[in-house]
Amino acid sequence: MSPTLDTPHRLAAKLPMNAPAIVFDRVNLDFSGKPLFRDLSLRLEGGQATCILGPSGCGKSTLLKLIAGSTTLPFTGGLHLDTHSPGGQQVAWMGQNDLLLPWLSLLDNVLLGARLRHELTEARRQQALNLIREAGLAGYEQALPNALSGGMRQRAALLRTLMEGRPVLLMDEPFSALDALTRFRLQNLAARLTQGATVVLVTHDPLEALRLADRIIVLAGSPVEVAEILALGGTPPRDPGDPAVTSQYAELLQLLMNGETV
Amino acid sequence: MKILRLCILAAGLLVLWQLLVLLTGAPPYILPGPLPVAKSLLLQWPILLKHLATTLTEILLGLLLGTLLGTSSAIAMIVSPLLKRWMLPVLVISQAIPVFALAPVLVLWFGYGMASKIAMAVLIIFFPVTSSFYYGMQRTDPDLLELARIMGARPLAVLRTIIIPSALPAFAAGVRVATAVAPIGAVVGEWVGSSAGLGFYMLHANARMQIDVMFAALTLLATASLLLYFLVDRLLDRLIYWQPQQGTNL
Numbered sequence: 001m002s003p004t005l006d007t008p009h010r011l012a013a014k015l016p017m018n019a020p021a022i023v024f025d026r027v028n029l030d031f032s033g034k035p036l037f038r039d040l041s042l043r044l045e046g047g048q049a050t051c052i053l054g055p056s057g058c059g060k061s062t063l064l065k066l067i068a069g070s071t072t073l074p075f076t077g078g079l080h081l082d083t084h085s086p087g088g089q090q091v092a093w094m095g096q097n098d099l100l101l102p103w104l105s106l107l108d109n110v111l112l113g114a115r116l117r118h119e120l121t122e123a124r125r126q127q128a129l130n131l132i133r134e135a136g137l138a139g140y141e142q143a144l145p146n147a148l149s150g151g152m153r154q155r156a157a158l159l160r161t162l163m164e165g166r167p168v169l170l171m172d173e174p175f176s177a178l179d180a181l182t183r184f185r186l187q188n189l190a191a192r193l194t195q196g197a198t199v200v201l202v203t204h205d206p207l208e209a210l211r212l213a214d215r216i217i218v219l220a221g222s223p224v225e226v227a228e229i230l231a232l233g234g235t236p237p238r239d240p241g242d243p244a245v246t247s248q249y250a251e252l253l254q255l256l257m258n259g260e261t262v
Numbered sequence: 263m264k265i266l267r268l269c270i271l272a273a274g275l276l277v278l279w280q281l282l283v284l285l286t287g288a289p290p291y292i293l294p295g296p297l298p299v300a301k302s303l304l305l306q307w308p309i310l311l312k313h314l315a316t317t318l319t320e321i322l323l324g325l326l327l328g329t330l331l332g333t334s335s336a337i338a339m340i341v342s343p344l345l346k347r348w349m350l351p352v353l354v355i356s357q358a359i360p361v362f363a364l365a366p367v368l369v370l371w372f373g374y375g376m377a378s379k380i381a382m383a384v385l386i387i388f389f390p391v392t393s394s395f396y397y398g399m400q401r402t403d404p405d406l407l408e409l410a411r412i413m414g415a416r417p418l419a420v421l422r423t424i425i426i427p428s429a430l431p432a433f434a435a436g437v438r439v440a441t442a443v444a445p446i447g448a449v450v451g452e453w454v455g456s457s458a459g460l461g462f463y464m465l466h467a468n469a470r471m472q473i474d475v476m477f478a479a480l481t482l483l484a485t486a487s488l489l490l491y492f493l494v495d496r497l498l499d500r501l502i503y504w505q506p507q508q509g510t511n512l
Contacts, residue, residue, distance in 0.1 A: 070408050089414045099409050102504040103427045115423060116415030144504050164413065 019167035019198040020083035020090065021046035022067055027077035029062070036062060037075070038223040046082060046167075049191070049199040049236060051209035053252070054219030054227075055259055060202040063219075064170050067200065068093055081168065092164035096173040098157040100145040106152075107132065107141040110159045124163075131159045135189055151182035155189065162193055169194055171201040175208065184240075187211055191237035206252040210245045212236045216252070220259030227259055294474040303478040309463070310482055316459040318486060320376050320448040324383020325494075328444070329437060331384060332391025340399045340425065353392060361385050362450055369455040379451030379459065386447040387440040391433070398432025399425050431505060434498040441494045445487045 022044040029037040036059045044050045052060050065071040066079060068091055081090055092113075100109045110128045114120050132141055135155050145153055154175065161169060174190070175183040191212050203209055209216045213232055220227035230248065232238075238245050276296045282288075283295040290298060303310065335353075339346040365382055372378035402425045410420045452461025460483045467475035 068412055070412070089412070091412060093409060093412045095405065095409075097405060099403075099406055101406070101424065101427070103430075104423075112423070113413040113415075116410055116413050116419045118416055118419060146504060146506075 018083075019047040019196060020081040022168065022198065022200065023078070023080055023082055024063075024066075025078035025080075027066070027075055027079060029059075029066070029073055029075040031059070031062065031073060035223040039077070040224065040226075042217070042226060044198065044200055044217075045215065046198050047196055048214040049194065049201065049212055050215045050217060051201045051203055051213035052217050052219060053203060053206060053209050053256060054224070055256065056204075058219050058222070058259075059224045060219060061172055064172050064200060064202050067091060067168070068170050083167070089164075090166055091168040091170055092161045092166040094157055094161040094169065094171045094174045096176055098145070098153040100153055100156055100160075102145050105142045105144060106137065106148065106156050109145065109156055110163055112160055113164045128159070128163055131162060131193075134193075135159055149182075151178055151186065154178060154182075154186060158186065158190055158193070166197075168198045169200070171199065173203055174201070176204060183208070188237045206249055206256065207240060207245070210248055210252065211238050211240065218252070218255050218259060220255075228255055291471055291473050294477055298474045299477040299481060302472070302474040303481065306475055306478060310460070310479060313458060313460045313463045313479070314482055314486060316376070317445070317448055317452065317461065317483065318490075320379040320451070320459065321383060321444045321487075321490065323376070324380045324447060325387060325440060325444050327380065328384040328387030328440060329391050332388050332436070332440075333395055333433070335388075335392045336395035336399065336429075337421070337426075339396055341421070353389065356385075357389050361447070365450050365454040368451065374455050374457055378454075379448045379456065382451035383444045383447035386443050390436045390439040390443070392436075394436025394439075395429055395433040398429030401432070402428040430502050434502055437498060438491070438495065441491050442487075445483065445490075449483065 024040055024042040027037050027040045028035070052063065054060050062071060062073070066075065070093075083090065100106075101112065104112070107125075107128060108115065110132060111120060111124060114124045129141065132138060135158070137152060137155060137159075140148065140152065145156070148156070154177075158174070161171075171190075175186050178186065187208060199212075201209075201212060210232065213230075213236065216228075216230040216232065217226055218228040218230075219225070230252070232248070233244065234242070240246075279296050283293055286293070335349065339349055361382070364385065365378075368378045368381050368385075372381050406424050406428070407420065410424055448459070449461035449464075452459040453465060456462045460479045464476050464479045467473070467479065
């Protein structure tokens with residue numbers, strides 16, 4: 001991996017400033033006949049990274065899909081982006097699966113959104129090339145995904161997400177399939193490149209949340225409720241050895257275990 | 263290595279053929295040995311080649327037209343759900359009719375020339391190509407489609423960039439089947455009514471008790487079909503460049 005990865009850099013992807021907050025207002029939603037959300041009200045602050053933690057099946061991913069408009073499940077209540085910017089697409093998505101198209105080169109994958117909207121321009125291409133260089137993937141622009149390692153693929157997926165230039169980034173366990181070291185490096189890269197955007201990151205990993213979040217929301221129970229909201233100091237990515245991180249790690253684990261037994 | 267294996271395989275088959283002749287003591291007008299067949303292959307080479315050209319043209323044009331028709335129908339069904347609702351049953355019903363039974367009708371309609379044989383090949387090819395391509399496109403990863411939706415993609419761009427490439431492996435499987443069955447269509451068409459082609463020449467030789475010539479034509483047809491299959495197999499592997507080792511591993 002390139003040594004430039006962990007050094008501060010200017011933001012190559014121009015993420016819009018004044019990223020909107022996401023507001024859930026008394027949202028009700030049933031899943032398979034069981035109530036998943038009952039009067040769920042929540043505000044995810046604009047321009048901040050919010051990590052959502054909670055036991056499996058508690059509705060973390062559904063929450064994310066609701067924001068993306070990706071679910072066909074009927075729900076009542078309000079859900080809106082607190083934005084003054086004109087309409088159009090506001091969110092970009094990154095999942096656990098990199099979803100790279102195996103028939104496109106890394107560069108073309110990073111440019112997928114522009115290609116799908118017929119917006120491919122030389123400026124976009126340059127922007128993508130800059131991002132690829134910044135992510136330590138220079139030299140692999142023309143490589144097919146099959147020739148890349150899992151970490152490189154997920155980095156490419158992150159770049160594809162950033163290239164969308166959307167103010168809201170929704171990430172569903174984006175690094176969970178990676179080995180510890182690769183995950184650590186990708187977390188650093190993500191924290192650096194997503195500054196200023198409203199990031200909602202669903203994760204199983206309390207340490208990941210503590211490293212990347214400005215705020216951590218712990219969900220628990222059925223129907224699900226917000227068990228705890230932790231506001232964290234300092235700037236992500238935090239060092240895992242940071243005393244604040246280690247002390248809060250134990251607290252967070254305890255919270256999660258309590259949540260499982262609810 | 264591959265070629266060596268093929269040569270050994272071919273030689274083994276020839277030896278088996280000769281053994282069969284020797285063991286059964288079949289007379290040459292029932293089962294001629296490989297040597298007399300090879301002799302008539304050499305003697306009749308110019309005529310056989312002329313007929314092979316006819317049959318190959320029918321097969322290739324049939325393949326081309328059938329694949330073109332199949333892919334466009336599949337894409338039309340993916341693009342328009344309305345069209346799909348009306349076309350899918352027709353497609354299934356068309357397979358319930360034994361295509362060979364249509365051969366005389368096709369000859370009646372399209373005449374003794376190449377057109378009826380090409381139509382026959384197209385009819386046989388159409389279904390495997392359409393169904394494999396259509397179901398391939400239908401099985402596009404829903405997560406990819408959702409990603410495209412969030413990206414604000416144009417529908418045609420999604421079709422071209424995501425859906426069609428996703429379906430190419432399935433499409434290739436259909437074209438492989440089509441390539442294997444296309445010669446059947448052409449030859450059956452020739453049997454029913456024609457004045458040229460290897461199928462016609464086989465019947466012609468059979469009627470004159472030139473069984474060795476018939477076998478020579480058959481051998482040539484089999485070899486040509488096999489070569490065509492391998493060629494198409496290679497081309498398809500090229501088409502699906504991101505998947506190594508897609509084709510037959512002979």
